[in-house]
Amino acid sequence: MNNILEIEEKLSFDFFWNEVSKTENGYGLIRDNTKHNIASIASVGFGLSAIPIGIERKWITKEEGYNRAFKTLNTFLYNVEQKEGFYLHFVDMKNGKRVWNSEVSVIDTSIFLMGALTVAEYFKGEIYELFEKIYERINWQWYTDKNKNMFYMGYWYESGFHGYWDGYAEQLMMYIMGAASPTYPVDPILYYSFNRNLGRYKNYELIYTWTGSIFTYQYSHAWIDFRNKKDKLGVDWFKNSILATKASRQYSIDNNHIYKSFSENSWGLTACDSPNGYRGDFGAPPSAHNNTENKTDGTIPPAGTIGSIVFTPDEVIEAMKYYDTLENLKCKYGFKDAFNLDKNWYSDIVIGIDKGISLLMIENYRTGMIWDLVMKNKYIKRGLALLEIK
Template identity: 55%
Template sequence: MRKLPFVIELEAKRSFEFFWNEANTNPDSPGYGLILDQSANKEVASIASVGFGLTAIIIGIERGWITREEGYERTKGTLKTFWNNVEHERGFFYHFLNMETGKKNESFYDCASIIDTSILLNGAITSAEYFGGEIAELFEKIYDRVDWMMYYDHSVNQFYMGYKPETGGFHHWDMYAEQMMQYILGVASETHPVPVKIYEGFERRLGEYGGYEFYNSPGGSLFTHQYSHAWFDFNKYLDSDGIDWFENSVKASKANRQYCINEHGNFKTYHENSWGLTACSTPNGYGGPGTPPYHPNVTSKNDGTVAPSGAAGSIVFTPEESISAMEYYYGKHSKLWGEYGFVDAYNLDVTPEWYANHVIGIDKGITLLMIENYRSGLVWDLYMKNKVVQKGIKLLDWNKKDSGSL
């Protein structure tokens, strides 16, 4: 158990408070337990936010921020909502939901999402392991209902990226990104598994930047190297090809920081303590800043925006650099700090200088979970002992490393 610097401890607690406070707590509501997608819109929930939030509840209990009884009731009610009320397509939930009804959000129609459903399931897995009993039973029912084959395109041996009942699946997870969790969950299903060979279906493309050679995602956003790692302890396993995905994320994080150092002359927001380009709010709306090596069909969308969650979400990969960044943000940018800790992002390269006026659930989530994994390994420990996860590891033929601990 590591003792955290003051700022990191405070950011963890404030991040937790977003998930605890910005939830539907009306026990008579069909949307009980749903959590806001972001603090600026009080009507729209996201299932990914709930996935991070379920694990956040466990962290809150272990840190003494809430009681076990409070956490148990909130978790049980949330999973009952997903089993009974939340709109889905053969087990896949819609990305955005009406906060009160649990139905898909009609103001910006979205798809039944495999990646966001997977994040929701990851949160439920930690809940099942932590509480057991009725909560574990609810997780199993929700998981067993998911028809992974609905999202499988056998013609290319890949998952679709999205699915709409009117038109079916569209686009593909054809390159390495944040989807690693989908292979573990998809192959391990007792009811609707996808073939194990699906893990061979996406492209791994080695590239180099700043002296680091690694597999980058198409746009180079840092969250793609973090989200699956928030739950699965890749530091203990090599995949069937011998790839060390944990070390890959270490290199991606260091390359991301090096890019910000190199580009300081072009963007004054970027420097050695202001780095971690990742999907976030920008002065022009939600965007996907990232760093090279880019895939040939991708061009940079960087505009000087930096999200604190970029460096924070890499604290297990680059602890010294991530802590220095968070201490810099807290000490030098008072406008970056708010009710729920760091706001989503800032940009000094526009006039006037821009600071977000809100937080986003998934950014608070990756921050909180990675801080806890750095502190104690709690999330990893719970997730890795789950029977679904262990079955997925065995089927994918991933092997334990000789040693692997922070």
């Protein structure tokens, strides 16, 4: 068992260590995926979080990890394009400037920030000071609609703010870091203002997300340990993710007669590569309106499964053993992004955020390292206290 976890964790780490920019103005930027030479700041957030894992597992030296973290945070403080402290979703690997008419992203900035916080807590000293300068610059209030008490979904230079984080998804980290901000804190009411819609699939009733993509139940949990915690409404987000994971697995079991890729050991529908390109809408019920049409084409992403190892470890490990039998699914960075047996298709890429959730959740399952680091942080403690999650 440990062998398959060790291999996937190490090869996932290798992606973040190798697929990195070392230019003067873009040092530390990490590729979004192996197809495009474009960086995503979320990929960098996972990559920074990977550094303490690499050091503790002796894949890199502490000096190598320190230098990578220090130079990366310097790049983000001085070179990477930002507005009101928030970064662009996608940037040029060479210089950190906007590409693809990308939005100024609150969620991707938050994922980057969690990575910065992780290395800050691990190294302390100068790294912590750099993290605080980046954190203190973020104007969380600017990204907030005070009439609705909600974060906006995205901001584009050309057209301003669009949409709202009005339902549950991967964004819990935003409320914690926003409330704890030493410079531009947002009211904890934002956390209690998004909809908590209940839905059911078979025996599993849970607060569901828009698409039912399983990553939405995973990302905040990669850093923040919600185990044995409830908010003042009685919501237990960790238990909710267990239920979402079980529902997603059951959906694949129930639809095995439709899709060859689906089974008790092949599940975890989430945003991923597909035979028709990247799909952000793959998911399982329950989801918004309990609408399951067009939520899948039979494509399975291993990261969707692996990212839930802390929620349902036995089921995930059995699935990983199955994925390991698919030789066409393997590459130098572990499992490729996805496969589809009905279409005899295997992705030819890996995607940073998918490798990232696999890496962090495997480590949390094995040692709890990322959770332990993050939960020591004074801002995380303050944010959880302000939101009354305890």
